[in-house]
Amino acid sequence: MIGVCYGAVADGLDATIVKVEADVGRGLPQFSIVGLPDSAVTESRLRIRSAIQNAGLEFPRGRITVNLSPASVRKHGAGLDLAIAIAILRSTGWVPNVIDRVVGFCAELSLSGDLVQVPGILNLALAFQKHHIVQAVVAIPQQSDLIPLPNFTWVPFHSLGKVAEFLRDPATTIPEVVVQGIEPAFLELEDEGDFSEVAGMEQVKRALTIAAAGRHHILLIGPPGCGKTMISERFPSIMPRLSSMEALEVYAIHQASGIARQPSLTPPFRMPHHTLTTAGLIGGGAPVTAGEVTLAHRGVLVLDELLEFQRTTLDALREPLVSKQLRMTRGGRSAILPADFILVGTLNPCPCGQRGFADCRCTDSIVTRYWSRLSGPFLDRVDLVVHVHPNRTRQNASERGESSASRVIRRRVEAARLALANPDSASPLGHEMERRPLVMNRAARELLQRAGTGLQLSRRAMLSITRVAQTIGALDEQEEIRSEQIEEALALRSHIQLS
Numbered sequence: 209m210i211g212v213c214y215g216a217v218a219d220g221l222d223a224t225i226v227k228v229e230a231d232v233g234r235g236l237p238q239f240s241i242v243g244l245p246d247s248a249v250t251e252s253r254l255r256i257r258s259a260i261q262n263a264g265l266e267f268p269r270g271r272i273t274v275n276l277s278p279a280s281v282r283k284h285g286a287g288l289d290l291a292i293a294i295a296i297l298r299s300t301g302w303v304p305n306v307i308d309r310v311v312g313f314c315a316e317l318s319l320s321g322d323l324v325q326v327p328g329i330l331n332l333a334l335a336f337q338k339h340h341i342v343q344a345v346v347a348i349p350q351q352s353d354l355i356p357l358p359n360f361t362w363v364p365f366h367s368l369g370k371v372a373e374f375l376r377d378p379a380t381t382i383p384e385v386v387v388q389g390i391e392p393a394f395l396e397l398e399d400e401g402d403f404s405e406v407a408g409m410e411q412v413k414r415a416l417t418i419a420a421a422g423r424h425h426i427l428l429i430g431p432p433g434c435g436k437t438m439i440s441e442r443f444p445s446i447m448p449r450l451s452s453m454e455a456l457e458v459y460a461i462h463q464a465s466g467i468a469r470q471p472s473l474t475p476p477f478r479m480p481h482h483t484l485t486t487a488g489l490i491g492g493g494a495p496v497t498a499g500e501v502t503l504a505h506r507g508v509l510v511l512d513e514l515l516e517f518q519r520t521t522l523d524a525l526r527e528p529l530v531s532k533q534l535r536m537t538r539g540g541r542s543a544i545l546p547a548d549f550i551l552v553g554t555l556n557p558c559p560c561g562q563r564g565f566a567d568c569r570c571t572d573s574i575v576t577r578y579w580s581r582l583s584g585p586f587l588d589r590v591d592l593v594v595h596v597h598p599n600r601t602r603q604n605a606s607e608r609g610e611s612s613a614s615r616v617i618r619r620r621v622e623a624a625r626l627a628l629a630n631p632d633s634a635s636p637l638g639h640e641m642e643r644r645p646l647v648m649n650r651a652a653r654e655l656l657q658r659a660g661t662g663l664q665l666s667r668r669a670m671l672s673i674t675r676v677a678q679t680i681g682a683l684d685e686q687e688e689i690r691s692e693q694i695e696e697a698l699a700l701r702s703h704i705q706l707s
């Protein structure tokens with residue numbers, strides 16, 4: 209008899225459902241696993257034999273062949289132990305051999321027959337869900353990783369013996385714990401700082417508000433110690449909270465990458481050091497690991513002292529800055545990594561850090577060389593470039609007179625996002641917010657054209673200015689774009705004078 213059950217293996221940030229078939233035939237005792245297992249899966253034979261025996265169950269004599277399909281996917285790790293053991297027990301009739309597509313099995317086995325947790329369990333469960341598998345048997349120690357998922361039940365057990373009992377007699381064996389829910393429950397973390405802790409800097413706060421509302425990438429240029437890093441660190445506090453499905457997606461990415469992050473509605477924040485390699489930034493390898501851009505998905509990527517990063521590393525950012533994802537090919541298969549983040553870069557205006565702010569000691573050629581490390585195509589992808597003036601902040605604060613508590617700003621950002629979103633398009637998860645059609649009055653249109661000719665702006669730059677103006681309009685609760693919004697959008701591109 210052939211015993212069948214379903215397991216899942218992690219494959220980078222993806223997961224693959226594996227159908228496990230076990231056949232016990234006559235012949236000399238032998239136990240082989242076919243279907244592209246890696247060494248950890250092959251070694252699992254010894255663990256599975258001990259676990260079955262130590263659970264007080266009978267390990268079949270004879271020739272055991274286990275087949276893992278699809279055969280084209282390499283099976284990594286020990287997470288298939290439990291599924292293989294169950295398939296074997298089903299083949300001998302120890303547990304009923306129902307080919308049910310309802311329960312998946314995900315746990316490693318210890319020699320004693322205890323269930324051991326596996327990494328990236330949430331991604332495995334999401335893959336189960338896609339295949340209409342609505343229950344997963346997992347290890348009890350995994351419990352803290354289990355997020356309630358819609359129409360899905362986690363059934364954690366201590367040991368293989370208990371799982372076998374449950375499958376033999378589900379009516380009388382009650383699982384020790386069951387985790388199920390209608391919607392994943394996530395918390396809001398409040399340890400992200402607040403804009404009100406930063407005195408002044410109203411112009412920068414305004415620019416970051418625009419960046420958050422319109423999902424614009426932004427560079428902050430200022431002398432050392434002007435507070436550009438401090439304000440960047442507080443940027444997530446003004447961003448809208450994630451929806452529970454977005455939070456789930458983010459949590460699954462972080463869990464699969466082995467990064468401890470509490471299940472949270474707060475957008476992720478990543479601030480890697482400038483010694484980061486290109487691979488560390490964009491990810492890669494086989495199996496694929498997430499880089500910083502993917503860990504920052506749905507959140508913020510801060511590159512502090514941007515020009516300290518390798519130019520090749522910065523150039524690798526170009527693709528995700530525009531397409532909000534990364535396409536990778538490995539082993540003949542392509543993978544797409546999500547990378548929908550807002551970039552905040554901070555940098556000094558010149559090597560001494562004072563040009564445009566105080567007395568600069570750098571020669572023009574040194575400054576030109578310094579800026580040449582940022583390529584034109586990279587700058588093209590950044591909509592907002594703002595000077596952080598340490599001295600002028602007080603004056604601007606009183607001019608604008610806005611409340612600068614993050615909570616208050618976030619509400620305005622949320623309202624602006626709503627105003628910007630196209631009501632006619634269902635924007636599914638993973639796609640960029642589709643914008644409402646643009647309405648611009650005549651004066652604004654003429655001003656934009658004059659600026660375009662005068663400043664010799666590229667098409668991309670013109671489009672960027674228009675989009676920023678539209679975001680400003682949404683924040684200012686304007687139905688149409690007027691000259692004021694074009695003027696402000698133009699002023700927020702101060703790199704035109706620098707580069």
Ligand SMILES: [Zn+2]
Pocket residue numbers: 558559560561562563568569570
């Ligand atoms: Zn200088």
